[in-house]
Amino acid sequence: MTSVALPPPVRKARRRNAALGLLAWLTGIAFALPVLWMLLTSLHSEPDAATNPPKLAAALTLDGYREFFGAGGGPSPWPSLANSTTASVCSTLLVLILALPAAYALSIRPVRKWTDVLFFFLSTKMLPVVAGLLPIYLFAKNTGFLDNVWLLVLLYTSMNLPIAVWMMQSFLREVPAEIIEAAQIDGARLPTILARVVAPVAGPGIAATALICFIFSWNEMLFARVLTGIVAQTAPVFLTGFITSQGLFLAQVCAASVVISLPVLAAGFAAQDKLVQGLSLGAVK
Template identity: 85%
Template sequence: MSALTAGAPKAAPSAAPPKPSAAAPRSVRRKNAALGLAAWVCGLLFVLPILWMVLTSLHSESDAATNPPSLAAPLTLDGYREFFGAGGGAGPWPALANSLMASVFSTLLVLVLALPAAYALSIRPVRKWTDVLFFFLSTKMLPIVAGLLPIYLFAKNTGFLDNIWLLVLLYTSMNLPIAVWMMQSFLAEVPTALIEAAQMDGARLPTVLTRVVAPVAAPGIAATALICFIFSWNEMLFARVLTGVVAQTAPVFLTTFITSQGLFLAKVCAASLVISLPVLAAGFAAQDKLVQGLSLGAVK
């Protein structure tokens, strides 16, 4: 036994763990600093046009039209006063009310229609549900201008020209495919055990959708609603062609500041800032829901 032990090769001593290099944390810090600097530069590039618009809206028309623009020009609120009709012009309130009405009502209709459709395509999938989803998405591939003439003739023959309810229907049909596509992925993350438990307790489909599915998928529904609201608020082609004075929306009202007399840059910037405020306010109010909804299902 001792001979065998003596003749056996000795085990090599275990290698010592490598010492942490001092250069590694330094390189990581440099990489993080470079990424942070790049993020700040990208953020400033996105914010700089907005800041420039705000500054231009606070200048007079003569100072805003200078080339290059003068940063040290005196500030004034004349652009905002003229936008709100202080100079005797038309006020923006009817156009803002029309945009708010069209955006809110179309978003509500989209949610009412998209929630059952997304439920059928995700939790209770229909046959060939992927083909149904691609059919919904294919409706967005047709350019809006291609269907503008038939829609105009239809509105003219039915007396719906310059009618805000026509815009509500058009915005609903415009946003419904995107809403169904988004909410299908959100509702696919709802645990089926909750739905089965509610059905065992006697809950019908409307109760399941409103009491079980909607609270669980609330972040995704909020993200979908916010995106549909933004698309409806910013839409101008339909509103420009199909409306006149009664149903004029805020983006169409914005174009009235571009006249044959020239471009009133300060008033346009002031009007653009005021018209963008509802969308910005909605985005900030639903910021947490938007982030949760857009990241729902990203981590498995």
């Protein structure tokens, strides 16, 4: 059989697609290499992890993970992990409860000058975090909220609420107005409309917003470092405890980083379809 020569535009398009595919693979590998390196270092002993250049073929061990979980007599990470879970999950739920009605008012039932309102919401994220650290510390000290995980819940809620309203407003704009009008004709009130009509339709966007707020809350360290001590210490703050005056325990730090990163990675992997669908909602008309 004789092969049919492809037209020049088709060959050019295939070469371009192959080049873009190769670039995507190289970019993905470049982003994955630091994570894989951290995982490999966490499985080495401290002497092997501290060598320069590092030993790729060094013996593997779980000593770093045993030390992280307190097998060597160190502090247990479970209270810090529980505090991070409480602060992240509770603040994310509060953000969703508050952001959904606000986004509904700015998209489906827009208020006057709604673009100015959205810009005001987003402008609150432009303030450097460190600029508000001292007033918040003084407030927490005078009200007895220092080293309290519920203070972190309130802070993370207020920090993530503007970006959540901004994101969900664009998602809710894709909800057909006809189904809302049909629900109103049937006598549904606003809470019922939000819970049974708007939320299911905008589910991917809500899931994407929740995941991003959860990641921001889980990774936050500045406020947690200053406003907490032992009782409300979060996982990122606990991680910094492995950097001491005695030196940097690299294998233990990498093991702790892997464990602390697992909840975020697991949540992202579980909701990846909703995240992609939510972030691309309304991108194609």
